Amino acid sequence: METRGGFYISQIKQLQDRIFDRLLLENGIEISGGQGRILFVLWKTDHLTISQISQKTSLAKNTVSAVIDGMVNKGIVERRIDPGNRRRTIVSLTEYARSLQTKYEAVSQQMNTLFYQGFSEKEQVQFEQYLARILETLAETIHT
Numbered sequence: 001m002e003t004r005g006g007f008y009i010s011q012i013k014q015l016q017d018r019i020f021d022r023l024l025l026e027n028g029i030e031i032s033g034g035q036g037r038i039l040f041v042l043w044k045t046d047h048l049t050i051s052q053i054s055q056k057t058s059l060a061k062n063t064v065s066a067v068i069d070g071m072v073n074k075g076i077v078e079r080r081i082d083p084g085n086r087r088r089t090i091v092s093l094t095e096y097a098r099s100l101q102t103k104y105e106a107v108s109q110q111m112n113t114l115f116y117q118g119f120s121e122k123e124q125v126q127f128e129q130y131l132a133r134i135l136e137t138l139a140e141t142i143h144t
Helices: 005-026 033-044 050-057 061-073 095-115 121-142
Strands: 077-082 085-093
Touching (some): 033 095, 050 061, 050 085
Antiparallel strands (some): 077 085
16 A cells, blocks of 8 residues: 655645745744744743753754754744853743744744635644654654
8 A cells, every 4th residue: 555644744844834934924924934833832941941942842853953043033032041050052032022922823823724725623633643653652762
């Protein structure tokens, strides 16, 4: 049996990124998808290390560091040395980043509505359960 799930996921990701970036711009939010992923994590739990952000976003540490550099330059986040461990750097939201949260969540809701257009509630729940299983399998594989 030929399967194409991975191919479809890859195509969906590409299209989703392009549509989401367009929606962000249309709503006056000038951040990239990678920056949005980091912001989403920091809005849930502020004051995280690069390693923690990497783990929560599934982005590589070097990618997170590079994206954070750009976000610092734009005044979206701040970097501070952890007073409890001077070898660690803590990334924190700025007031500007906090001001973007409501608009960003509205765009995310637009994207969710588009994703699940034509799905029943039961189908949506079932689909998300399948995706969670795939994610769990992949996450376990990368950590072994």
